[in-house]
Amino acid sequence: QVQLVESGGGLVKPGGSLRLSCAASGFTFSDSYMSWIRQAPGKGLQWVSYISSSGSTTYFADSVKGRFTISRDNAKNSLSLQMNSLRAEDTAVYYCATTRWFGTLLYFFDYWGQGTLVTVSS
Amino acid sequence: EIVLTQSPGTLSLSPGERATLSCRASQSVSSSYLAWYQQKPGQAPRLLIYGASSGATGIPDRFSGSGSGTDFTLTITRLEPEDSAVYYCQQYGSSPLTFGGGTKVEIK
Numbered sequence: 709q710v711q712l713v714e715s716g717g718g719l720v721k722p723g724g725s726l727r728l729s730c731a732a733s734g735f736t737f738s739d740s741y742m743s744w745i746r747q748a749p750g751k752g753l754q755w756v757s758y759i760s761s762s763g764s765t766t767y768f769a770d771s772v773k774g775r776f777t778i779s780r781d782n783a784k785n786s787l788s789l790q791m792n793s794l795r796a797e798d799t800a801v802y803y804c805a806t807t808r809w810f811g812t813l814l815y816f817f818d819y820w821g822q823g824t825l826v827t828v829s830s
Numbered sequence: 831e832i833v834l835t836q837s838p839g840t841l842s843l844s845p846g847e848r849a850t851l852s853c854r855a856s857q858s859v860s861s862s863y864l865a866w867y868q869q870k871p872g873q874a875p876r877l878l879i880y881g882a883s884s885g886a887t888g889i890p891d892r893f894s895g896s897g898s899g900t901d902f903t904l905t906i907t908r909l910e911p912e913d914s915a916v917y918y919c920q921q922y923g924s925s926p927l928t929f930g931g932g933t934k935v936e937i938k
Contacts, residue, residue: 753867753875753918753929769926803874813925816865818886820874 710734710819712804717824724794724828730787730804730821738782741807743817744789746800746826754800757789758807758815767813772798794828801825832857832921834930842936849906851933853919858899860923866895866904869932870915878917879904911937 716728728744744756757778758767766778777790787804802824805817833856843849853864862882867875877886879895882902892913894905906913914937919930 752931753920755927755929808880810863810922811925814863814922814927816863816877816880816920816922816927817867817875818877820876822874 710806712806712819712821714802714804714821714824717802717826719827719829720794721830722795722828725790725792726794726826728789728791728802728804728824728826730789732785732787732804735806735819737780737785741809741815742780742787743805743807743815744778744787744802745805745817745820746798746802747823748797748800751800755815756802758813759787791826794826796828799826799828831926832859832924832928834919834921834928836917836919836930836933838933840934840936842938843909844938845909845911847909849904849909849913849935851904851906851917851935853897853902853904853930855900855902855921857924859902859921862898862902863921863923864895864897864902865920865922866893867918867920868913868915869918870912875918906935909935909937913937 711733713731743758759778775793805820807815835854837852864882866879869875883895916932918932
């Protein structure tokens with residue numbers, strides 16, 4: 709069955725960096741589009757970033773553009789999110805998810821990992 | 831940007847009852863590209879419905895979706911205790927994709 713396991717979350721100071729990882733299994737990762745979605749404590753869902761199956765195409769929400777980078781290693785069935793210049797408003801649980809593509813910036817999310825908490829605080 | 835408004839905010843019902851959740855869009859959702867997710871406390875969201883009415887893999891047929899244009903509905907027939915959760919709608923017909931604020935379903 710599809711399994712997505714995130715790791716790498718933790719407490720970081722404003723302006724700091726953190727790298728999240730997502731280990732995938734149970735499906736053909738190299739054929740799958742992937743995304744990161746986040747959820748601030750007690751709040752709703754916000755799409756963060758998308759990457760195509762080959763890794764050649766990436767998109768970001770305006771709120772993280774220029775600060776976050778998404779990448780993947782299809783040989784290792786792994787997805788990553790490099791987060792730089794972190795702000796308090798980036799505090800959230802970050803989920804990786806398989807993604808059904810319907811157009812640029814138009815997707816829904818089939819399977820989700822359990823999430824990893826990122827806290828940005830001094 | 832399409833704003834999705836979900837109502838009611840909270841729904842409190844007894845087991846066996848029928849739940850009707852609403853998702854209203856500020857503009858028409860192209861091609862009925864609307865999805866519903868269930869999120870139980872402390873868990874990740876789970877896809878229930880996509881394309882407004884297509885059930886995702888493994889979802890009980892107690893969950894059904896309907897609607898088009900600006901008005902969409904998630905119906906849960908015969909509520910069970912494990913249906914206690916927050917339900918989110920999401921549109922993917924117009925960029926940027928957006929989520930609704932959620933409806934909490936409580937089982938009495």
